[in-house]
Amino acid sequence: MGILRYFIALWASKTVFKLLRLLKRNATMYPGYVALKICPDYLARTKKSPNVLCVTGTNGKTTTTNMVADILAQSGMRVVSNRYGSNINTGVATALTHSVNIFGKPKVDALVLEVDEKFSRLIMPFIKPDYLIVTNLFRDSLKRNAHPEYIFSILDTYVPKETKLVLNADCLQSSQLLKENKKVYFGIDKLDSDVTECVNIINDFSICPVCDEKLKFNYLRYHHIGNAYCPKCDFKSYDADYRLTNIDYENKTITVLHHGKEDVYPMVNRALYNIYNELAAISLMSEFGADLDKVKEYMHKISVTQTRYNESKAGKTEIVRTLAKGQNSVSCSRTLDFVGHEKGERTVFIMLDDLLERKDSSEFEGWIFDVDFEFLNTPEIKQIVLAGPRCYDYKVRCLMAGIPEERILCELDELKAVELMDKDIEKLYLLHDTTTFDLACELEEKMKVAFSKAYKGGEQV
């Protein structure tokens, strides 16, 4: 009976997928939803591909998953990934449907899955990953993820003991996961920009988990990312098996040391959080037994997806559109850190409201008070444009960060803000949320027109 139900679910899922594609609909979640509705143990029953590689964590999941899937696909493997779809149980079920034929036999060599950390409870025990990257664990959307300790307990409980972990040695939180599992760690050596006292508002791992003493840091990168020890007991950070020993921004390369051998890889993206993602992907590929010389070649062809980062030009202004996940104060702080430390005179346009909540509710803006707007308090940033219904909350936050009021433009209507902003600027950073991606693209087009008009014939009009 169970087998019959499984096959009905599989065939229904495949049919629904085809129908939705005929209707030109995004068929990433619903086929899996149907499968799980008919057969609740669909994830457990589906025969898995020979290799199941998963990525979870608070930030960097999508970028890392895409890198791993791209590398394996370039190596000639047949890969199914949920890269364009949902990372919860229904999205994973959809990916499983694609990974088997109508007789339920695996038809691909590898499943590469991004797994939502909170939904791990409903996914990990059933798909039993061979390898799992945990990129990091930070606080995220409070209503969905509560707090990092809660998410930690989910992963610690539901990831199978047989799964080999690839963990971030520099993340004090996630590096403590699953003491019994086999694992390797990756980490980035001390950087010139590192400090020993936290400058961020959030540090969710500042005291020793053993004795409550304040931790000391050999180096601290951001939030609780760094290398720490307890001055009172034996607690300390784990040593990295894959150590990133050099970042060469000029030649766009990174150097990774493993078992005494250094390898140089192309740098996919210059933002430090993306360098962590790349290092995680390289570490997994090495553990997986991939030819690392080939991995270097493949890395040349990889770029961070355009929904997350894009550069364009209008008049004399270079427009950088980049994702700064709303309701995720750490992700957003990382983006502000990146933008704040770039060089040259620039404008930052911030539109991070949650469009879905805006439709029929009101967004909780508490998270923005955990974001390090202090990074934007530099005279090189000539104007900060705060657009959307929560713009006055953002303004208060900017004022608390010491940003002079005259540098702030506050406008409830995003499109009107484009009209009002200064156009005489070399570089513009447009920061958007996942829910405001389409609106950001619309604004980017409007900006291109406005900035081109303002700069005719090589001169500012």
Next chain:
Amino acid sequence: MKIEVLYPEICCLFGDKANMRYFEMCLPEAEFIKTPVSEMPRFLTEDVDMVYFGSCSESNQERILSRLKDHKERIEALIEKGVIFLMTGNSFEIMGNYIEKPDGEKIEALGIVDFYSKRTIPQRFNSLFLGKFDEMDMVGYTSRFSHSYDIKEKDAFMSATKGYGSFKDAKTEGIRRNNLYGTYLLGPFLIQNPLFTKYLCEQLGVKEPEIAFEKDVMKAYEIRLGEFKKDIKFIC
């Protein structure tokens, strides 16, 4: 004026940290003492005018209770004396009789105010909130794994107009005794409620207080209040 911020390294979830950062800007003359979890609270041995607790994880809530359970009399005496205690998020639950875990285990709390709390992990409750305190419109947001029950009307902080009160259908929100104000509302409560912030400054003895960035804080408050008074979704 002396204000003690208790355990800021663990009582700081969901933007709560901004409350005292902002309050420091409102009261530049005041002394703010930040007591880490490895130290004993200063209010045990010296006079303070105000104590602040923010939201924390459930395990840290238990850690705090184990630290404070032997000091119930001192805390009670300070509350009777009129010292301000502001507690946001789940932190006020430690003032009740007990906190019941999902498995039925009861953690003894300080028993200063007569009520109890019940955790429902993994069920989480998210809600906007609109209510009143002392004729002031109060706005905010709650996101939590627990509710509090049996809070007597005389011990309630605010009336609840829309959204979750102390429990799902409660008509009141939070606890109050003298100058102890405990609320499930979390995040930048003092920034979201500038009228209450002024009221607190007055309670601390500031005459005709001016709060930091008043014009913009008020504007944000008015926009939010306008949205909350409309027919929008409160439970999310």
